[in-house]
Amino acid sequence: MKRIILPALAFWVVLVFNNCIGDDILDDAVPESVMITNPIDTIGQGDAYQFEARFLNNVGIEENRPVKWTSSAPSLLSIDQNGLANGLTKGVAVITAEVALTGKPSVTDVIQVVIADNTSTNPNDNTRAGKLKATSSYTLTGDFTLEKQGSDLILTLAGNYKASSSLPGLYVYLSNNPNSIANALEIGPVTVFDGAHAYTIGGNIGLNDYAHLLYYCKPFNVKVGEGVFD
DSSP states (O other): OOOOOOHHHHHHHHHHHHHHHTSOOOOOOOOOEEEESSOOSEEETTOEEEOOEEEEOTTSOEEOOOOEEEESOTTTEEEOTTSEEEEOSSEEEEEEEEEEETTEEEEEEEEEEEEESSOBOOGGGGEEEEEEEESSSSOEEEEEEEEEETTEEEEEEOTTOEEOSSSTTEEEEEESOTTOOTTOEEEEEOOOOBSOEEEEEOSOOOTTSOOEEEEEEGGGTEEEEEEEEO
C-alpha cells in the first residue's frame, strides 16, 4: 500500500526540520566542575555554618564524589571534611571545595568569608541575573532574573525580552549542561515572545541547583539559545 504525504504538509515538515536542525550539531561534553551551593558572606564569631557542594561530571550530571574542604586561615575560620565551618576570630578567610579527578587536575570552587560579630547573608544571594543570547538563527534576547521565593523559583523575563515566534515547540529548561536537556528541568513552553513575563518553578529547587537556562526546540531537540548568568 502506498503512503501519500500531502505536499503542503511535507513542505512544512521539511522546512521546520531543516531550519531547526541546520543550525548546530552540539557536543554534549562539558568540563567537570564542583560548586559550593550555599555560599554565605559573613559567619559570626562563635557560630557554625554547614557548607554544601555539588560535583557535576563531563555531561553535567551530578555525582556523589568526596569533597575536600580547606580554609586559608584555619585560626580564623576552621572547616572539617564534612564542610562544617566554625567562626573563631574576626577576619577574612577563603574556603575551598576540591574534588580530585583521575588522571587530570582536580576541580575547585572558592568563596571569601568574613568572620564578624554576627552571621549574615547578602540579600542578593537570593537572586541570580543574566542575559539571553541566541545560539541559532532564531531571535532570542533580553535580561532575566532567577529568584528564590519560599519554596519556589521565579524566572522573570524583562521588558526587553524578544524571542522568535516562528519556531514551533520552543521550551525553556534549567540544565547543568549548556548543550543538552538530558536530565534538565523543563520549565514549560514559550507562550510569550515579546515583553515582560514570568514563570513559577515549584518543587523546592535550589537557586544554585542548575547552572544554565536553555531555550530548546523540543520536537527536534535542538538548542535555540541560552541564558548566561552574570
